[in-house]
Amino acid sequence: MTSADLTILYRGPLASCDYDCPYCPFAKRRDTPAQLRADRAALERFTAWVSAQRFGISVLFTPWGEGLVRSWYRRAMVDLSHLEHVSRVAIQTNLSGRTRWLDDADLDTLALWTTYHPGQVAHDRFLASCRELSAKGVRYSVGVVGLPEHLTPARLLRAALPPEVYLWINAAEGSSYTDTEAAGWTALDPLFAYSRHPHTSGGLRCRTGESVISVDGEGEVRRCHFVPDRLGNLYDGTALAALRPRGCPMGSCDCHIGYVHLEPLGLYDTFSGGVLERIPAGWPPKDTALG
Numbered sequence: 001m002t003s004a005d006l007t008i009l010y011r012g013p014l015a016s017c018d019y020d021c022p023y024c025p026f027a028k029r030r031d032t033p034a035q036l037r038a039d040r041a042a043l044e045r046f047t048a049w050v051s052a053q054r055f056g057i058s059v060l061f062t063p064w065g066e067g068l069v070r071s072w073y074r075r076a077m078v079d080l081s082h083l084e085h086v087s088r089v090a091i092q093t094n095l096s097g098r099t100r101w102l103d104d105a106d107l108d109t110l111a112l113w114t115t116y117h118p119g120q121v122a123h124d125r126f127l128a129s130c131r132e133l134s135a136k137g138v139r140y141s142v143g144v145v146g147l148p149e150h151l152t153p154a155r156l157l158r159a160a161l162p163p164e165v166y167l168w169i170n171a172a173e174g175s176s177y178t179d180t181e182a183a184g185w186t187a188l189d190p191l192f193a194y195s196r197h198p199h200t201s202g203g204l205r206c207r208t209g210e211s212v213i214s215v216d217g218e219g220e221v222r223r224c225h226f227v228p229d230r231l232g233n234l235y236d237g238t239a240l241a242a243l244r245p246r247g248c249p250m251g252s253c254d255c256h257i258g259y260v261h262l263e264p265l266g267l268y269d270t271f272s273g274g275v276l277e278r279i280p281a282g283w284p285p286k287d288t289a290l291g
Contacts, residue, residue, distance in 0.1 A: 005056035005087065005211065006240075007276070009225060009257060010046055012217035014039040017065040018096055019120040031065070040072045042217030047076045049219075049235060051083060060113075060276040061091040062225065062257060068093045074101045081106040090276040096121065099132045111277035112140040118153035127160050134162060141278045143168040146175070146185050146192070158188050163284045170256065171195040191270070191280065198254035199262060203247040207261040207268075210245050226250060226258050 016031040031039065050057055059080060067073035068091065078101065080089040090111040102110070112133065116126050133140050142161060144154040146169045158167050169189040171177065177185070177196055186192045208214075209223030209231065216222075221231045221239035227249060232238030253259040260267045260275060272281040 007058045007212040009214045012042045015064040058088040068097045078105045081110040141166045198252040199259045201248040201253040205263040206248045
């Protein structure tokens with residue numbers, strides 16, 4: 001890899017989270033001290049590898065658990081944000097931790113993909129954290145899982161957030177939506193239609209495996225989180241040598257961090273400049289009432 005940019009979705013062994021969401025299999029899971037040490041070592045190895053490269057790299061951390069309550073994730077975000085060849089470093093987070101660490105980051109590079117979980121955090125507390133991000137000038141999106149009981153909290157949040165903050169809605173796993181139900185969510189997120197139904201993807205050209213890869217704590221590389229076939233290892237060079245254009249081997253794709261890379265959907269144009277942090281280009285849309 002010498003010229004084209006590479007996007008890396010990193011997911012280490014961390015699986016512990018401070019929330020107890022009923023729709024998440026990793027809720028309130030505790031990692032042992034040994035597991036946390038292993039996760040830290042793996043992340044530091046990955047950060048060192050990124051630092052040593054001389055081609056363009058973007059990184060999205062997608063931990064099963066909550067990374068930003070761990071000092072090594074905060075440190076990795078800050079360190080990577082200052083590297084000239086890293087164009088974006090982002091992380092999926094529930095925003096439960098403090099935000100002071102962001103003062104040390106390059107905010108032209110760092111961004112946050114945050115999720116609001118009603119029932120796990122008070123509305124006012126989450127909104128206060130969002131306001132801290134806005135005051136610091138942090139680039140961030142906010143999302144909600146589209147469960148019926150979340151609709152009213154999502155509406156209240158949309159009304160309270162600044163219009164320049166994009167609120168995305170993820171269709172709840174296994175759920176189907178009537179047109180009336182979908183309209184309620186679309187009023188909050190004009191792009192909800194992309195999440196509402198799984199995308200038929202078999203054989204379609206996808207950037208994963210070519211310019212986008214998934215990396216685990218051992219450096220094992222797959223084209224994305226949802227395709228189990230191994231491409232090689234990041235640290236011995238075999239994975240980068242295997243990168244090439246390829247179609248999706250799965251029948252469908254129903255997760256944003258997967259289908260956003262499907263070329264026929266054109267979502268790189270929709271989210272131009274904000275693919276990793278899930279912020280549409282030109283947000284907010286002009287002459288559009290949200291909520």
